[in-house]
Amino acid sequence: MDASDAQQHFDVIIVGAGHGGAQAAAALRQRGFAGTIAMIGEEPELPYERPPLSKEYLARDKPFERLLIRQPAFWTEKNVTMRLGERVEAVDPGARAIVLADGTPLGYGQLVWATGGHARRMTCDGADLVGLHSVRSRADVDRIMAELPSVTKVVVIGGGYIGLEAAAVLSKLGKAVTVLEAQDRVLARVAGPALSQFIEAEHRAHGVDVRLGVVVDCVLGEAHVTGVRLAGGEELAADLVIVGIGIVPAVQPLLAAGAEGVNGVAVDAECRTSLQDIFAIGDCALHANAYADDLPIRLESVQNATDMATTVAKVITGAAEPYDAVPWFWSNQYDIRLQTIGISAGHDAEVVRGDPATRSFSIVYLKQGRVVALDCLNATRDYVQGKALVVARATIAPEQLADHATPLKEMLAA
C-alpha cells in the first residue's frame, strides 16, 4: 500500500467554509476545474452570508435558510466534498497534508486558506460570563436571540460597524442600548470624523446612549452578566453584553508551519503565501493593497474575500491575473444605507458633499489631493460615480467635490 492509499487526497483543499471558501470552490468549478475539491469548515453550517448576522438575521427579518450562499444541492452537484464541523489544526507543507482536530491527515495538491478570523475576546475580569457575546457566527447570534426575550438593557462594547449595527437592531427591538467606545469617536478605525459624528447623532436620536473615550474595567456578574464597570468606577447595568472589538485572524496553523505574516498571513498579488502551493484569501490575508499605497493590510469585507477567491481560482486554472480590485463595503443602520468605495485610512482631508441634515450626502476622502475613498450615506449615485474617481486617484479641488449640484462623473473628465 502506498501513501496515497493510506491517506485521503484532494487536488484542492479549501480551509474555511465562509465567503471566500465558497467563492473559491464555485469559481473553480465555473472555470472548468475538474479535480477533486474538499472544503473544511469548523462551523456546522454550509457557507452562509455573514453580513446579515448583525442586520436582517438578528432583526428576524430573514431566516437562516435565506442566508445560504448556495443551496445544499449545489455543493453535491458541483462535487465539492464538505467536511463541516471539523477544524484544521496543523499544516505540513513538506508532506502536502493538513491535519484535522481528530488527527486525520488529508493530502492536498493545492491548499486555499480561507479561515477569516475569530472574534477578539475581552481579557478583563468577567469576560467569560454567560450573557456576553460576540457577533461573528450564526451560533453567536442564535445565542443572543435566545436570550433576548428576557433582556431589557444591553451594553455594546466597541463602536465599530458590527457593534453599531447590532445596537441599531436591538434598540429597534425596544432594548435600552449603551455603546461604549474607547476612542473619542465611533468608527475611528475605518472612517473620518464627519461620518463618525453623523452616525453618533443617529444612534443618539434613536435613544442609544453612545459613550466615547471610555475604558471598560471589567464585566460584572456572578454566573450571568449584570453589568459593566468603567475605568472611572461607574457601573452600567446590563443583562446582555455584546463585544465587537474586531477579529484575530485564524492563521495560527499556517504560521506554525512557517508561513510569513503577523496579524494575518502574508500573500503576494496572486494570493500565494510564502509556503509552496498554499494560498490565503479573505479576512486573514495580509496583502499589499493598491488602494492603500501598496501597504500590507487585511481587508474585512465580502468584496475582498470574493475577489481574492476568484484570483486564486484563476491562478489554479492557469489564467493568473493579479488581485487589483477596488474595495467596497456597505453597512445598514436604521434607515441609513452606508456604501463605501476605496480605503479612507491614511486620508489627510475630507470633503462633505451635500447636507447631512437631508440624510443623503457623501464624504470624499483625499490623500495629498487625490481621491482615495468615499463614504456615501443614502447616496448611491455618488457611490457608483465615485468609483471612477477612486480608480483614477483623481486630483479634484475640494471646492469642486463639495459642489453637490455637479455629478461626480462630470468632474473626472474635467
Next chain:
Amino acid sequence: MTAITVTTREGVEHELRPQDGISVMEAIRESGIDELLALCGGCCSCATCHVFVDRDPVGQLPPMSADEDDLLESSSSRTDRSRLSCQLPVSAALDGLRITIAPED
C-alpha cells in the same frame, strides 16, 4: 404558484416556481443557476444581480427606485430592460415573467 422563466448567459432556459416573499435574485440562486454573484445579498450595493426583463406580462414589476437606477448605471451592459433582481419581490403578480441574466461586468 408563480412561474418565472430565466435564461442563463449560455442561453439555457430554466422555469422557476419560487415561493412568494423572496426576491427574484434569491429565487435564481435557489434554483441552482450559478451565474449571479449577488455579492451584497440584496442590499442594493453591488449590481452583481443584474438581469434583463424580456417579458413583464402585466406590467407588474415594482417601479425602479432611484438607488437601483443609480447602481445599474455602474453596469456597462445596461439597457432599458435592466433590473436588479434583488429588488424584485416574488409574488403572483410576476407569473409569466421572463428574464435573462445580464453579462458579467
